[in-house]
Every structure is written in C-alpha cells, then in structure tokens.
Amino acid sequence: MTRSLHVSRALYSDAQRYLAGGVSSDARRVAGVPLYVDRAEGARLWDVDGNSYLDYVLGQGPALLGHCPPAVVEAITAQAARGMVYSAQHAAEVRVAERICAMVPSAERVRFNTVGSEAVHAALRLARGYTGRSRILKFEGHYHGWLDPVLYSVHPAVDAAGPADSPIAVPGTAGQQPGHADDLIICPWNDLDALTRLMDRHAGQIAAVITEPVLCNTGAIRPDPGYLEAMRRLCDEHGILLIFDEIITGFRLAPGGAQEYLGVMPDLSVFGKAMAGGMQVSALAGRAAVMDHISTGKIAHAGTFNSQPVGIAAAEATLRVLDERREEVYGTLYARGSALMEGLRAAADKAGVPMLVDGPGPVFQTYFTGAPAVRDYRGFAATDRAMMAGLHAALLDRGVNIVPRGLWFLSTAHTEADIAATVDAFADALGAL
Incomplete structure (x- = not known):
C-alpha cells in the first residue's frame, strides 16, 4: 500500500529551508517524509493529506485517555x-x-x-x-x-x-x-x-x-x-x-x-x-x-x-x-494491551517471523529476535533494529502509527475493533516485509 503524501512532501520541503534538519526534535527524524498531523481525536490521527492512522505513539505516551479527551x-x-x-x-x-x-x-x-x-x-x-x-x-x-x-x-x-x-x-x-x-x-x-x-x-x-x-x-x-x-x-x-x-x-x-x-x-x-x-x-x-x-x-x-x-x-x-475511575481506566488499558500483544504474537508465529512481544501491557515492545527475552541494552542492541524500522514504515502505509523503535502505547480510547484492525494490518505488514 502507498499513502498519498503530496501535501506532506511539500511541507517537508519548506521545513528543510527553515527548520534545522527539517524537524523540531531529533526523535522525529525518519527515513523519507515525517508524519505531518492535521488533527487527532481518540485513538486516531489524521495527517495533512487526509490519511487516517490508529495511533500507538500517543505523543510518546502522554495521551493515556486518548487524544482530546x-x-x-x-x-x-x-x-x-x-x-x-x-x-x-x-x-x-x-x-x-x-x-x-x-x-x-x-x-x-x-x-x-x-x-x-x-x-x-x-x-x-x-x-x-x-x-x-x-x-x-x-x-x-x-x-x-x-x-x-x-x-x-x-x-x-x-x-x-x-x-x-x-x-x-x-x-x-x-x-x-x-x-x-x-x-x-x-x-x-x-x-x-x-x-x-x-x-x-x-x-x-x-x-x-x-x-x-x-x-x-x-x-x-x-x-x-x-x-x-x-x-x-x-x-x-x-x-x-x-x-x-x-x-x-x-x-x-x-x-x-x-x-x-x-x-x-x-x-x-x-x-x-x-x-x-x-x-x-x-x-x-x-x-x-x-x-x-x-x-x-x-x-x-x-x-x-x-x-x-x-x-x-x-x-x-x-x-x-x-x-x-481507576478500575475502569486500568482495566481497559491492561485488557486492550494484552489482547493486542497476543494478536501480534499470533500473527508473527503464523508468518514464521521470529519476534518477541513483551512488556506490561499499557506499554510494550516488539523486537525482531529469536531470543526468549531481552533483559538489558545489550540484548536490545542485538535485535534486528533495521527490520523494525521497515516494519514501522510498512505499518504507517497501512494506517498504524507506532514508535519507530518498536514501542507501543495503549490508551483507553482504543477499542476492541481497533485492536482487531491493528492485528490485521500488522499481519499484512509482516507479509510485505
């Protein structure tokens, strides 16, 4: 799949003339065109080209209740x-x-x-x-x-x-x-x-x-x-x-x-x-x-x-x-996180891709590795981070936004239908890789 990025490309071209490096934070440097968001609500973002994304970045974690609660x-x-x-x-x-x-x-x-x-x-x-x-x-x-x-x-x-x-x-x-x-x-x-x-x-x-x-x-x-x-x-x-x-x-x-x-x-x-x-x-x-x-x-x-x-x-x-509302909030976060993690594991197993999906649930990580666990930085550094960058790009093309290094944040705005759609997009992205 290929997103239309006509407006985003034009903005990035202008940004490179006026913003050092074309972005306002090194964390937003990506291969190709960065994401230019027009608006956000609940569990979704819409970019300036009208593309919609299920968002698991959530502003690097702050939008625990979803965007614009x-x-x-x-x-x-x-x-x-x-x-x-x-x-x-x-x-x-x-x-x-x-x-x-x-x-x-x-x-x-x-x-x-x-x-x-x-x-x-x-x-x-x-x-x-x-x-x-x-x-x-x-x-x-x-x-x-x-x-x-x-x-x-x-x-x-x-x-x-x-x-x-x-x-x-x-x-x-x-x-x-x-x-x-x-x-x-x-x-x-x-x-x-x-x-x-x-x-x-x-x-x-x-x-x-x-x-x-x-x-x-x-x-x-x-x-x-x-x-x-x-x-x-x-x-x-x-x-x-x-x-x-x-x-x-x-x-x-x-x-x-x-x-x-x-x-x-x-x-x-x-x-x-x-x-x-x-x-x-x-x-x-x-x-x-x-x-x-x-x-x-x-x-x-x-x-x-x-x-x-x-x-x-x-x-x-x-x-x-x-x-x-702690029971409702954290019950939802852990339930949705667990369901998504299980779905991603199943999709990776079906595709025959060695992947570790690990973390508490409200936040978790996907790693391309055959190791049974990652316990420290050296273990993280040994995973296939280049392939993870490729997965990030493939997911964006399928309307799913994650932190490029493979980190996922959940919000109370993510629904069961969102989780199912994300697992389908993930399986398709793995196939493309």
Missing part, C-alpha cells in the same frame, strides 16, 4: 479564558499536588516543572545538595532527558561502550562537556552483581542512583524479580538516594506509577507525559525529609512556567479521571 479539553479551555501565565501561585496547583501525594506511594512533597528533562535536572541537583556528594549512577540504555549531565550511554555503539559488565560513559552527542562523564557511573541493567560491585567501589561518592523502574526508552524491559528491591536495600546501606524516572511509567502502569505496580519505594520520582494528558507539565516528588531541602532555599529550583495554570488545569482533569 473531553474533560481535559474543557478544563484547558476554561482556564485559558482565565489566564495562561501568572508567575504567581494559584489554587489548582495545590489541589494537583495534594492528589499526587495521595496517588503516588512515595510522594510527600511536590515541585512542578514543564518538561521531563527539567524535572530530572532538579532531582539530581537536589540529590547532590542533600547528600553532599557529586556522582550519579545511571544504567546503560536508560534515558533521562537530553541535557548534558545525563545524556550518556543511552543507545551507544556496542563496540565503543566497554565491557558488558562494566560499561563506559559514551556521550550522546557532540558538544557535551567532557567533564560531565567524570560524575557518572554507568552500570548494566538487571545485573545485581555489577551494581553491588560498583556501589562498593565508589562508596561515599554516589549521591543518587537514577533508573527507569521499567526500561521503556530501550524496549519495554521489566526488572528481574527482586532486582529493584535489592537496589533499594543497597542505596539504604550506602546512604544513596534512589530516584525513579517515571516520565513514561508514571500514571501509565498504575495510578501510583511503576512504584505502585512493582511495590518498591524510591526517595525521589519524576513524572511527566501522562499526568496532564499531553500538556507540558512535569513534576518532582518525594520524601518530605529530602524535598524540604528545596524549601530552605539552599537548593535552587525555579522556572517562569512552573505550575503554568493551563497545564495544571489539564493535570487536574487528567488525574481526577485516573484516580476516581
């Missing part, structure tokens, strides 16, 4: 008429912070930001200020925003990344300050022996361990049983703060995020994406004993658009639905 649209519209930026406090931010503290197991205090990278930066600064230490332990394959201090060893070339059990810090871009790598310790994910060894080696130096509790920026990889529990214990033994980067998992896997889903409590957490239905709101939350070091004025945290009222209105409307 009426309650959120109504809240945004009402607040925009009352004011879009105050640079002052307002009642809604207090209500949203209170609801987050009620929903998220580890949250006793909250500070708002605009995007996830800012919230991560705030968490790391707070951890360093609280502990008086400078070093951060992060995991290979984990993404914590595009700012210089943490953009290391996300998807490095394996031949440049060092030994599997002792990776080196590989910068994610030219232009990073080389000294930032000195403050990072890179650890393989799901390797408790390596984690224990590195913590012992750098005892008294590490301010925080930061992790995606379910690794969603490199596949959709759950922690091994007992792994996060051991990480929590090791952090306590060494006086290290544990930070969960729940930008993707927060409010998607459970009302209280991955920490509720997995039953492990961090000291600090960062949230974004799904908390405001797509509006630009992020949050740093955590234990009062740590968070209150911001309120003393010792540790700076500021921003003109922090708790911006239109975004907070969207967060209030979204979190009310997720909290007060």
Whole structure:
C-alpha cells in the first residue's frame, strides 16, 4: 500500500529551508517524509493529506485517555479564558499536588516543572545538595532527558561502550562537556552483581542512583524479580538516594506509577507525559525529609512556567479521571494491551517471523529476535533494529502509527475493533516485509 503524501512532501520541503534538519526534535527524524498531523481525536490521527492512522505513539505516551479527551479539553479551555501565565501561585496547583501525594506511594512533597528533562535536572541537583556528594549512577540504555549531565550511554555503539559488565560513559552527542562523564557511573541493567560491585567501589561518592523502574526508552524491559528491591536495600546501606524516572511509567502502569505496580519505594520520582494528558507539565516528588531541602532555599529550583495554570488545569482533569475511575481506566488499558500483544504474537508465529512481544501491557515492545527475552541494552542492541524500522514504515502505509523503535502505547480510547484492525494490518505488514 502507498499513502498519498503530496501535501506532506511539500511541507517537508519548506521545513528543510527553515527548520534545522527539517524537524523540531531529533526523535522525529525518519527515513523519507515525517508524519505531518492535521488533527487527532481518540485513538486516531489524521495527517495533512487526509490519511487516517490508529495511533500507538500517543505523543510518546502522554495521551493515556486518548487524544482530546473531553474533560481535559474543557478544563484547558476554561482556564485559558482565565489566564495562561501568572508567575504567581494559584489554587489548582495545590489541589494537583495534594492528589499526587495521595496517588503516588512515595510522594510527600511536590515541585512542578514543564518538561521531563527539567524535572530530572532538579532531582539530581537536589540529590547532590542533600547528600553532599557529586556522582550519579545511571544504567546503560536508560534515558533521562537530553541535557548534558545525563545524556550518556543511552543507545551507544556496542563496540565503543566497554565491557558488558562494566560499561563506559559514551556521550550522546557532540558538544557535551567532557567533564560531565567524570560524575557518572554507568552500570548494566538487571545485573545485581555489577551494581553491588560498583556501589562498593565508589562508596561515599554516589549521591543518587537514577533508573527507569521499567526500561521503556530501550524496549519495554521489566526488572528481574527482586532486582529493584535489592537496589533499594543497597542505596539504604550506602546512604544513596534512589530516584525513579517515571516520565513514561508514571500514571501509565498504575495510578501510583511503576512504584505502585512493582511495590518498591524510591526517595525521589519524576513524572511527566501522562499526568496532564499531553500538556507540558512535569513534576518532582518525594520524601518530605529530602524535598524540604528545596524549601530552605539552599537548593535552587525555579522556572517562569512552573505550575503554568493551563497545564495544571489539564493535570487536574487528567488525574481526577485516573484516580476516581481507576478500575475502569486500568482495566481497559491492561485488557486492550494484552489482547493486542497476543494478536501480534499470533500473527508473527503464523508468518514464521521470529519476534518477541513483551512488556506490561499499557506499554510494550516488539523486537525482531529469536531470543526468549531481552533483559538489558545489550540484548536490545542485538535485535534486528533495521527490520523494525521497515516494519514501522510498512505499518504507517497501512494506517498504524507506532514508535519507530518498536514501542507501543495503549490508551483507553482504543477499542476492541481497533485492536482487531491493528492485528490485521500488522499481519499484512509482516507479509510485505
């Protein structure tokens, strides 16, 4: 199948004259013409050429309730008429912070930001200020925003990344300050022996361990049983703060995020994406004993658009639905996700294609591999990512939009009929490949 892309091609031609690289984010670089969306509603997108797509990108995850959910649209519209930026406090931010503290197991205090990278930066600064230490332990394959201090060893070339059990810090871009790598310790994910060894080696130096509790920026990889529990214990033994980067998992896997889903409590957490239905709101939350070091004025945290009222209105409307209708919302997400995963597995088996379909359900990954599991970045890197790019293009031509690396997000707007249509399109795409 071939989509009509006449208008999209013309727009892309113009974009290359005025936008660096023709796009506004490197995540939107694709082979050929990028997707130019005209509008979105529910589980669907329509592009500028009139093509319709079942959408499993959902704005990289935020549209948990589907695109333009009426309650959120109504809240945004009402607040925009009352004011879009105050640079002052307002009642809604207090209500949203209170609801987050009620929903998220580890949250006793909250500070708002605009995007996830800012919230991560705030968490790391707070951890360093609280502990008086400078070093951060992060995991290979984990993404914590595009700012210089943490953009290391996300998807490095394996031949440049060092030994599997002792990776080196590989910068994610030219232009990073080389000294930032000195403050990072890179650890393989799901390797408790390596984690224990590195913590012992750098005892008294590490301010925080930061992790995606379910690794969603490199596949959709759950922690091994007992792994996060051991990480929590090791952090306590060494006086290290544990930070969960729940930008993707927060409010998607459970009302209280991955920490509720997995039953492990961090000291600090960062949230974004799904908390405001797509509006630009992020949050740093955590234990009062740590968070209150911001309120003393010792540790700076500021921003003109922090708790911006239109975004907070969207967060209030979204979190009310997720909290007060939790059984309906999460029952639907897990049921639809499970059905889609089973359908994709069956289609791949029928086509004789070695494929792994894995993840919690509200978010999951498809991998071209004969391996029975993918447990870390090196396992992900060994899958056939070029074939996955081909699948992404074939699915777009058949009206299904997924994250190019093979990640799928579900929303409450996806219906059983949508799932069936997606499985049919997937089977056809595999045949074309």
